[in-house]
Amino acid sequence: MLDLSKYQSIGAALKDALDQFADETCLIESDRQREKERLTYRDFKERALRLARALQDAGFEAGDRTAIIMTNQSKWLISAYAILYRGGVMVPLDYKLTPDEQWQLLSHSNAAFLITEYPIWRQLAASSGRAAAINVKTIFVTEAPPSAALDGAQRWEDFQRRGEPAFVARSRTDVASIVYSSGTGGRPKGCMTTHENYLEQGHAITQVIAFQAGIRYLSILPTNHVVDFMMGFLLPFTSGATVVHLRTLRPEFVRDAFTRYKISYMMVVPLILKNLKKGMEANFAALPRSKRTALNALIRINRALTRDRPRVWLSRILLGQVHRAFGGQLRAFGVGSAFTEPATIQFFLDLGIPVANAYGLTEAGTAVSVNDPCTPRADTVGKPLPGTEVRIVNPDADGIGELAVRGKTVMAGYLDDPELTAETIVDGWLMTGDLGRFDAAGHLRLFGRKKNMIVTAEAKNIYPEDIETVFEGLPVKEFCVFAANYIWPRRSLVGEQLVLVLRLEQGQALTDELRRDISARNNRLLNYKRVHGIVLFDEDFPRTASLKIKRNVLAERLAQLDRATAILPL
Amino acid sequence: MRTIDQTTQEVLALASKHFQVPANSLAPDDDFFKKLGIDSLQALELLSRLENHFGIELPDYEVQGVSDFRTLASRIQSRL
Numbered sequence: 001m002l003d004l005s006k007y008q009s010i011g012a013a014l015k016d017a018l019d020q021f022a023d024e025t026c027l028i029e030s031d032r033q034r035e036k037e038r039l040t041y042r043d044f045k046e047r048a049l050r051l052a053r054a055l056q057d058a059g060f061e062a063g064d065r066t067a068i069i070m071t072n073q074s075k076w077l078i079s080a081y082a083i084l085y086r087g088g089v090m091v092p093l094d095y096k097l098t099p100d101e102q103w104q105l106l107s108h109s110n111a112a113f114l115i116t117e118y119p120i121w122r123q124l125a126a127s128s129g130r131a132a133a134i135n136v137k138t139i140f141v142t143e144a145p146p147s148a149a150l151d152g153a154q155r156w157e158d159f160q161r162r163g164e165p166a167f168v169a170r171s172r173t174d175v176a177s178i179v180y181s182s183g184t185g186g187r188p189k190g191c192m193t194t195h196e197n198y199l200e201q202g203h204a205i206t207q208v209i210a211f212q213a214g215i216r217y218l219s220i221l222p223t224n225h226v227v228d229f230m231m232g233f234l235l236p237f238t239s240g241a242t243v244v245h246l247r248t249l250r251p252e253f254v255r256d257a258f259t260r261y262k263i264s265y266m267m268v269v270p271l272i273l274k275n276l277k278k279g280m281e282a283n284f285a286a287l288p289r290s291k292r293t294a295l296n297a298l299i300r301i302n303r304a305l306t307r308d309r310p311r312v313w314l315s316r317i318l319l320g321q322v323h324r325a326f327g328g329q330l331r332a333f334g335v336g337s338a339f340t341e342p343a344t345i346q347f348f349l350d351l352g353i354p355v356a357n358a359y360g361l362t363e364a365g366t367a368v369s370v371n372d373p374c375t376p377r378a379d380t381v382g383k384p385l386p387g388t389e390v391r392i393v394n395p396d397a398d399g400i401g402e403l404a405v406r407g408k409t410v411m412a413g414y415l416d417d418p419e420l421t422a423e424t425i426v427d428g429w430l431m432t433g434d435l436g437r438f439d440a441a442g443h444l445r446l447f448g449r450k451k452n453m454i455v456t457a458e459a460k461n462i463y464p465e466d467i468e469t470v471f472e473g474l475p476v477k478e479f480c481v482f483a484a485n486y487i488w489p490r491r492s493l494v495g496e497q498l499v500l501v502l503r504l505e506q507g508q509a510l511t512d513e514l515r516r517d518i519s520a521r522n523n524r525l526l527n528y529k530r531v532h533g534i535v536l537f538d539e540d541f542p543r544t545a546s547l548k549i550k551r552n553v554l555a556e557r558l559a560q561l562d563r564a565t566a567i568l569p570l
Numbered sequence: 571m572r573t574i575d576q577t578t579q580e581v582l583a584l585a586s587k588h589f590q591v592p593a594n595s596l597a598p599d600d601d602f603f604k605k606l607g608i609d610s611l612q613a614l615e616l617l618s619r620l621e622n623h624f625g626i627e628l629p630d631y632e633v634q635g636v637s638d639f640r641t642l643a644s645r646i647q648s649r650l
Binding site: 032071095096098117119120247248249250251252271272275457458523526527528 | 601603604609610611614615617618627629630631632634635637
């Protein structure tokens with residue numbers, strides 16, 4: 001593992017890593033049961049420098065912003081390295097956004113270059129949103145069929161290496177990437193993440209989670225997310241480990257990858273962990289009674305012998321069949337980005353499979369706190385990482401207050417939004433909007449949110465402002481979307497929902513026709529962004545002099561309503 | 571060769587059977603997440619069932635953002 005604390009930029013660290021681990025396998029790419037690609041660090045370097053040279057020949061200069069919109073695959077990482085090699089700034093965008101949303105963020109980021117895959121480009125090129133992003137001058141597209149029209153883009157596969165590209169050095173305080181934590185429908189939040197943010201975060205995580213050659217990381221969370229960028233690229237690559245990508249993310253192929261590639265680590269969102277648990281419980285229940293009894297006895301023995309700390313080697317002996325189903329080499333799951341029920345984590349701990357439950361946010365680099373896989377607990381999100389300070393602001397009688405974070409992993413600010421940056425980073429402390437407290441052992445526990453947003457079990461952050469545009473033109477006097485828990489605070493992160501608050505016209509009723517209109521608009525949103533209920537409010541919304549809704553004041557008034565009866569199902 | 575209507579009906583029948591929802595309660599324009607009450611992982615399970623049934627492979631990008639039976643059936647039809 002390279003000592004990341006000694007580097008000035010992630011490009012420089014990766015450059016050294018590609019030479020140091022030249023003969024190791026860095027990437028495996030599989031599509032269903034077919035292995036598509038297996039690259040050594042040497043192969044990776046050769047391909048990335050070809051792209052870096054193509055960028056250089058296209059006029060790419062230090063600091064140029066380049067968007068990547070791709071599924072998890074080798075070319076995502078090759079693109080990232082090529083951009084960093086040329087001293088550029090990455091703009092990783094979520095490939096699951098709609099084309100219009102992608103163009104909107106491409107425009108906001110002022111990206112001059114875009115690197116994408118043909119199926120995504122086909123939709124982007126056909127979208128009317130393209131007109132809004134005239135800043136995107138150069139587009140590289142990969143995996144286009146030979147006869148496909150590229151609508152002004154250049155074909156990646158045509159690039160020939162015409163000489164050595166020049167490496168462009170960057171300093172720690174330079175921005176390495178702009179990562180959007182929200183803002184597809186409202187106010188874009190482009191987190192400017194510096195080289196130092198990444199290097200310090202990487203250095204801190206490896207003090208808790210070991211990476212080295214021979215480790216295999218299964219990358220299924222989108223790489224545009226800081227978690228996968230860190231765990232599925234920067235850390236494995238700077239330690240000579242291997243990243244496995246799957247082109248088809250069906251549960252059966254994910255399960256197959258564990259045994260096929262002997263996976264060591266995988267970061268998941270709670271929904272996936274819960275689904276794995278459900279599948280295993282169904283398998284256990286289908287066992288003949290005698291075998292089920294024996295299995296339960298072994299689980300009890302394992303639990304007793306690993307109560308103080310996991311002993312994975314012992315659990316692999318006691319519960320061999322279970323561990324072999326995960327390839328027999330699994331060291332730990334990491335879970336985060338959304339609330340995970342302790343019972344789900346405990347299920348795996350009882351089987352001798354460590355689960356490192358973590359807490360983090362894009363604005364803080366990646367992780368703020370993480371459970372050590374050697375001493376994991378199911379009921380907390382672990383201790384703050386080395387170098388990260390966490391304090392509880394304005395704690396209540398139970399010690400619960402807003403979490404504020406300080407350290408070298410906190411972002412430089414939001415792109416082109418000094419006002420929002422000033423509200424979010426106060427005297428060097430990042431105000432997270434999350435509520436929590438420390439227990440006696442120094443572990444952090446989360447209790448809810450202060451901010452008006454929800455996080456789904458799929459770890460999608462949904463901000464009400466981002467989805468309100470779909471309801472524009474609704475025939476009512478006023479409307480507004482809220483996170484229900486923002487109006488009616490709960491000490492819970494389970495079952496978070498969005499609600500549509502309506503102020504009807506005088507004499508207007510919530511008719512079936514209006515409900516149908518709302519449902520139709522709601523269904524235009526991606527499934528995880530939809531509102532779950534309607535709240536009727538019989539006063540005009542409080543507004544500022546510039547007619548913006550005073551959301552906090554409105555929320556206080558709505559809180560006077562009884563939650564149980566106020567939310568009408570859609 | 572199936573018609574698009576036949577394909578759509580087979581998609582509805584398979585979804586009804588797999589998620590134990592009455593067949594007559596499903597319509598082509600229904601949002602399958604909402605109507606079947608499923609999450610994104612269960613939707614992926616449904617896709618695997620459909621692939622086996624129709625003997626095709628549907629790349630993930632083909633079904634990205636699709637949430638109604640009719641569009642899903644049309645993506646399947648284009649691969650038959």
